[in-house]
Amino acid sequence: MPIIKTGSVSTNQLSTQQKTKRAVSGYIDTNSVTVPVCISALMYNSTAIIVKKIGVYVVDEIQGINFVLDVGIDGTDNAILDGEAIGTSVTADVDYAFDPDTAAVASGHVITASTKTQDGTGGTIQVSIEYEEVDT
Amino acid sequence: MVLIRTGPILSSELSSSAKIKRAVSQDLDVSAGNVNALFYTSTAVTVLAARAYVTKVVSTNAQTIDIGITGNPDSVVKDASIQTQATDAVVTLALTGTAIAADELVIATISTAAGTGNVIACIEYREND
Numbered sequence: 001m002p003i004i005k006t007g008s009v010s011t012n013q014l015s016t017q018q019k020t021k022r023a024v025s026g027y028i029d030t031n032s033v034t035v036p037v038c039i040s041a042l043m044y045n046s047t048a049i050i051v052k053k054i055g056v057y058v059v060d061e062i063q064g065i066n067f068v069l070d071v072g073i074d075g076t077d078n079a080i081l082d083g084e085a086i087g088t089s090v091t092a093d094v095d096y097a098f099d100p101d102t103a104a105v106a107s108g109h110v111i112t113a114s115t116k117t118q119d120g121t122g123g124t125i126q127v128s129i130e131y132e133e134v135d136t
Numbered sequence: 137m138v139l140i141r142t143g144p145i146l147s148s149e150l151s152s153s154a155k156i157k158r159a160v161s162q163d164l165d166v167s168a169g170n171v172n173a174l175f176y177t178s179t180a181v182t183v184l185a186a187r188a189y190v191t192k193v194v195s196t197n198a199q200t201i202d203i204g205i206t207g208n209p210d211s212v213v214k215d216a217s218i219q220t221q222a223t224d225a226v227v228t229l230a231l232t233g234t235a236i237a238a239d240e241l242v243i244a245t246i247s248t249a250a251g252t253g254n255v256i257a258c259i260e261y262r263e264n265d
Contacts, residue, residue, distance in 0.1 A: 010151040019154075026162040026256065041160050044187040044226070044258035047153040075224030110189045110226050110258060133153040 011133040019132045020052070025113045027059060030067050030086075030123035037076060039114040042127065048107045048134040051080055051100045055128045062086060062123030068116040071100075071127060073109040076116075080105065083116050086125070104134075147263040156184065161244040161257040163191055166199040166218065169249035171209075174242045174257065180264040181236050183212050186229040187258045194221040194253030201229065202247040203257055205240040212236070215247050218255055227255075236261075 011019045025040035054071055071081035080100045105111065113127035147155045161172040186203055199219045204211035216229040236242060244257035 008151040009145050009149050009154065011154045014154065021157070023158060023160070026160070039191050039224075040163065041189040041191070041256040041258060043158040043160055044185070044189070044260065045158065046185050046260055047156060074226060110187065112189070112224075133151075133156070135151045135153045 010135045012135070020130050021132065022128065022130050023111065024128040025126050028113060028115060028125050028127065030062050030064075030115060030125060031121060037115055039075060039112055040127070042111040042113065042129060044110050045105065046107055049105050049131045050134055051103045051105060052130045052132060054081055054098045054100060056086060056096045056098075057126045057128065059124040059126060060122065062125070064121040064123070067123070069113065069125075069127065070116045071111070071113045071129070073105060073111060075112055076114045077112060078116065080111070146265045148265065155262045156260050157181075157262060158258070158260050159242070163254050163256055164201070164244060164246055166194055166246050166253045166255065167249060167251060169246045171243055171245045172257070174203075174244060174259060176241045177236060178238055180238045181261045182264055183231060183234045183236065184260040184262060186213050186231060188216070188218050188227040188229055188255040189258060190218070190221045190223055190225040190227065190253065190255050192252075192254035193223050194218055194255065195251030196220045197251030198248055199246065199250050199253065200248040201255065201257065202245045203229065203242070203259065204245075205236060205242055209243055209245045210247065212242075212259075218253075219251070221253070221255075
């Protein structure tokens, strides 16, 4: 008997690599003198997603103390990553990988990354995420 | 008899969410008429949705934004208003066109530069195959 597929291929039918999607923020200034709080957007999602991993790329060395990062939705929100300490000072061009505190993001939001505690005197980062769609 | 698939899975065969791809611009200064690239596409794509995320409050002037391609910068979004928006607002941008041919660079442009504020352009799109 022939097996005929009539439905569309959903995310969970794709391979691990095929289902992975990625997004990256613009530059985020970690210098509290320049910008009290810096926010950047990674993407707008009309569909629900699951965040798998969060990476931080250091464009310019972070100088100062206690730089802490949030990742969430629609602004200075910490729904995905809450107050992740990046460190007091790091060498430029170093990346980090964090697991999300909460992975599920509902549809109709902009994913944002923002500086939470920003006592630095210099530095620039970009935040990147890997995610999957929520469908069956 | 078992039917064995030997060809690749096309975008049109994916679920609605699985076929979605996304891109954002860098931060655009509405006072300066900034232009920024979202991505280069070697393949034809269809734009599904566009939004502007406000990173810095946009003043009560007549700022507008375009999204399109180099040479035709308003082919996807034309003069969409982004004026008088609070920080963190997500502004829906009406699509005036959705088709982007292969070998184009998708760009966002502040088409009416005025007042103050900053936004990031976001789009969702899918491959045409």
